[in-house]
Structure formats: structure tokens, C-alpha cells
Amino acid sequence: MKSYIAELHVHTCLSPCAEVEMIPPLIAQTALDQGINLIAITDHNASANAEAVMRAAAGAGLTVLPGMELQTVEEVHLLCLFDTLEQTRAWQEEVDRRMPALENDAEHFGDQFVVDETGDFVRRETRLLLASANIGLSDAVERVHQLGGLAIPAHVDRKAYSLIQNLGLIPEDAPFDALEISRHITPERARLNYPQLEKYALIQSGDVHRLDEYMGRNLFRLESPTVAEIRLALQGRDGRSFRLRSIRVEDAMTGQ
DSSP: OEEEEEEEEEOOTTSTTSOTTOOHHHHHHHHHHTTOOEEEEOBBTBOTTHHHHHHHHTTTTOEEEEEEEEEOTTSOEEEEEOSSHHHHHHHHHHHHHTSOOOBOOHHHHOOOEEEOTTOOEEEEOOBOOSSOOSOOHHHHHHHHHHTTOEEEEOOTTSSSSOHHHHHSSOOTTOOOSOEEEOTTSOHHHHHHHOGGGTTSOEEEOOOBSSGGGOOOOEEEEESSSSHHHHHHHHHTOTTOEEEEOOOOHHHHHHTO
16 A cells, blocks of 8 residues: 545646646646645646646656536536546536536636646637536536546535535435535534534545645545545545544644
8 A cells, every 4th residue: 555645626727716827847846845646637617737737747756637626507516536538538528518608708707728738828718617517416426426436525614616505415315425625624623513524534625726725635545546546545445544634723724
């Protein structure tokens, strides 16, 4: 078994709310500088920069999982993580068919840049990515699982675009692989505030939109950095394990 320090919610400059500095070589190097060796690229309703980050990290000791932060019809954000670009592209095709035909207003929402592995400009994404796809949460989880991915509701403690805020509960029949809490709460406080979290594994992510937002709180013991191994670790099965690394409470609350 090997230890993996993971950040499973990382945006690139394709997400309009992310900083322009979120380009593949800087994403990869900053993760490595902080001792992180497993990340997932999760742009809003999009995955066009995932391959570029994978290329930028090749041979550097950093595993990059391609993925997406889907916004469901209920306006719930769902992390969809995969092993391969083929899986991610299949999911992207389904999401694209369900996205509204809206143009991005860069002055209002921010630019949406597709780049190569060096960070050089390739094109602008002109569709508005900050919108809800016409796919329900339960259907999204089912399809992500059919494709072999992980489905994890994002920042469930937040007041916007979160499972608890928008639905008022955690559906008992939804087979989530874990739940993500934001950087602004401790897991102890999250479980105290939301007792329904108790039966789920809780990951914590920086929801990285800027290079200084990495947290690296998730510690996995895996045979290899794959979706199947992560699922086993979240379930505590077959010798795989997962826990949140300790950080100062004030850092979690202030975002340092």
C-alpha cells in the first residue's frame, strides 16, 4: 500500500470563477510543492482541460484524475471523478446534450479558457458553464457509476449549490461514494450541525480556484491511485483506508 495525499476538487481556467493562474503546469507544480500526489480536475460542467493537466503532470509523481463538477437540475454540485479520458468524454457528451443553449457573458461571469499542457491559449469556451444541466441528481449518480466513476456531492455545508441546502436532506436511496465538506468547517462541526452526515465518509477539499487554495487534507492508503481503490478506501475495505489529515482549526475556518 502507498499513501496518497489528495485534493479532489480542483478547477482550471476553464471554470469562469477560477483565476487565470489556474493553468496546467502551475496546478501540477503547486500540488507537488505542497506534498500532494493525487488531484482531480473538476471544472464546472466541463472537462476540456483535464487532459492538459494530465500531460503537464506526466512523470512528475502526481496522479491526475479527470472529472467534472456537475450542476444538476436541482442546482446541486456533484463531483464526478473518473480514471480515464474516455470515461470523462462519454460523460461530457451526455452533459453537453442537457446543457442550456446560453452564451457566456465574460464580463459578468469571467472568461472560460481551454489551454494546452503548457498553459498556452487554445480557445475560449463560449457556452455558459455556470448553469444547470437538465439531469437530476439521482440520474447523474447512477450514470456516473455506470461509467465507472465516483459521485460525491460537493461542499454539502454551504448555503449555495449544496445538497442539504437545496434538497433539505440527504436522499436515503442515493448511493453517494462520499460527501465533501468545504474548507470553512471542521468534520466534527459538520457532523454536529448535520447529523445526517454521520453514516458517510467525509472528504474535505479546498475547492481550488486559486493556487493558494490547496488543502491536501485527504489521506488515502491504496495499492494504486484509481477510482476503484479510492472507493474501497472510503468504505474501509480490503486493507485500504482513508482519513482526514489534521490541520489547525483556524486554518480550516479562514481558508489559509
